[in-house]
Amino acid sequence: MSRVVFLEDRCKGCLLCVAVCPSQILRPSGRSNRNGYEMVEMSPEGKCIGCASCAFMCPDVAIRVFRTSPAGKRRKA
Amino acid sequence: MSELLKARAGEKLIFDHPSVLSEAVTHYCPGCHHGIAHRLVAEVLEELELASRAIMVASVGCSVISYDYISVDSVESPHGRACAVATGVKRARPDTIVFTYQGDGDMGAIGLAESLHAAARGEHITAVFVNNTVYGMTGGQMAPTTLLGQKTTTTPMGRRMELEGGPVHMAEMMSQLAGVAYAERCSLDSVRHIRAAQDAIRKAFSIQAKGLGFSFVELLSGCPTNWHMDPVRANTRIREEMIPVFPLGVYKDITAQAVPVIADKVVEGRS
Ligand SMILES: Cc1ncc(C[n+]2csc(CCOP(=O)(O)OP(=O)(O)O)c2C)c(N)n1
Ligand code: SF4
Ligand code: SF4
Numbered sequence: 001m002s003r004v005v006f007l008e009d010r011c012k013g014c015l016l017c018v019a020v021c022p023s024q025i026l027r028p029s030g031r032s033n034r035n036g037y038e039m040v041e042m043s044p045e046g047k048c049i050g051c052a053s054c055a056f057m058c059p060d061v062a063i064r065v066f067r068t069s070p071a072g073k074r075r076k077a
Numbered sequence: 078m079s080e081l082l083k084a085r086a087g088e089k090l091i092f093d094h095p096s097v098l099s100e101a102v103t104h105y106c107p108g109c110h111h112g113i114a115h116r117l118v119a120e121v122l123e124e125l126e127l128a129s130r131a132i133m134v135a136s137v138g139c140s141v142i143s144y145d146y147i148s149v150d151s152v153e154s155p156h157g158r159a160c161a162v163a164t165g166v167k168r169a170r171p172d173t174i175v176f177t178y179q180g181d182g183d184m185g186a187i188g189l190a191e192s193l194h195a196a197a198r199g200e201h202i203t204a205v206f207v208n209n210t211v212y213g214m215t216g217g218q219m220a221p222t223t224l225l226g227q228k229t230t231t232t233p234m235g236r237r238m239e240l241e242g243g244p245v246h247m248a249e250m251m252s253q254l255a256g257v258a259y260a261e262r263c264s265l266d267s268v269r270h271i272r273a274a275q276d277a278i279r280k281a282f283s284i285q286a287k288g289l290g291f292s293f294v295e296l297l298s299g300c301p302t303n304w305h306m307d308p309v310r311a312n313t314r315i316r317e318e319m320i321p322v323f324p325l326g327v328y329k330d331i332t333a334q335a336v337p338v339i340a341d342k343v344v345e346g347r348s
Contacts, residue, residue: 002088003088005078005081005082007078009102010102012106012107012108013107014107014108014301014307014308015108015307015308015309016108016308016309016312019309019312020267020268035102037107050091052091052092053268055092056092056268056271056272057113057267057268057271058112058113059105059108059109059110059111059112059113059116060102060103060105060112061094061095061098061112061116063092064082064090064092064093065090065091065092066084066085066088066089066090066091067088067089067091068087068088068089069087069088069089
């Protein structure tokens with residue numbers, strides 16, 4: 001499964017990523033960063049498809065996307 | 078955190094911070110599209126390997142300190158005069174890639190004459206125009222691009238045709254000028270539109286690199302703060318209210334007919 005990493009000090013809690021994620025696996029984390037913004041997180045049970053929509057939408061370059069290659073997927077299955 | 082940022086076996090990092098964008102956290106409001114526009118410019122300059130000879134002419138507005146974020150050589154220009162300053166920079170150094178980054182108050186109001194004449198002269202520069210239908214920095218006053226009926230601090234009852242006139246369409250105006258090689262309007266409200274905007278910015282810089290004339294990209298952008306709505310709702314507003322008034326698309330592209338010539342030759346020929 002692919003995964004996303006939120007750079008928490010960059011996140012401003014705008015929630016644009018939450019709105020565009022086709023898998024609907026992003027959510028407000030309930031935790032604030034040092035600028036006082038509520039950061040976003042991926043729900044632990046969420047299945048990320050590595051589409052990078054969230055990162056493309058993010059105005060603050062707060063998201064890194066790691067895509068699992070199809071070969072890797074097959075090995076895991 | 079550092080462990081999380083390393084690719085594990087079978088993984089590939091497919092979205093990273095562009096090297097041409099500084100790591101500084103911007104001063105922009107949450108959900109402001111200036112951040113997306115900056116990233117797209119940085120990504121394209123990196124991809125086309127133009128950053129080392131790029132010179133940005135920053136403008137006045139919320140993006141006034143864009144030179145702290147886009148890591149290329151930069152000049153700051155007085156309000157609205159970015160295209161005039163860029164004209165001088167490019168004529169003095171025709172080997173560079175010169176672009177302006179301007180808001181709609183900056184380019185469409187106080188700087189309209191300078192912008193249109195630089196375009197009419199076919200200066201070999203690129204203008205990135207952020208249309209968010211307000212003066213963001215100064216508190217949300219009416220801009221030339223404000224929609225009819227839109228409430229701003231200077232049109233508290235909504236913009237009225239009889240009193241304030243209608244919105245100015247920059248991409249369409251640019252496309253009417255002989256010196257313009259490329260004019261496109263894009264939007265930053267959705268992933269699909271952001272990808273298209275990246276293609277347009279790439280095209281605009283390629284056209285300058287080939288010395289074909291003035292290139293212009295308008296980006297319909299959200300200003301959640303002065304629109305008094307959350308960023309997700311601001312994207313909906315772009316989709317439902319702005320795009321019908323400001324249709325997206327390529328308004329001019331001479332590349333089909335043009336014969337590519339090197340930049341400094343063209344400048345000599347025109348001066
Ligand atoms: C000569 C001059 N007149 C007025 C101002 C005040 N001023 C600063 S920013 C701005 C408007 C900027 O709006 P826009 O270009 O739409 O950019 P945004 O802030 O929305 O990104 C104005 C009128 C100024 N700085 N200089
Ligand atoms: S990469 Fe795609 S699926 Fe994964 S969190 Fe981002 S938007 Fe959702
Ligand atoms: S006021 Fe508007 S344009 Fe300026 S930073 Fe905030 S959201 Fe962006």
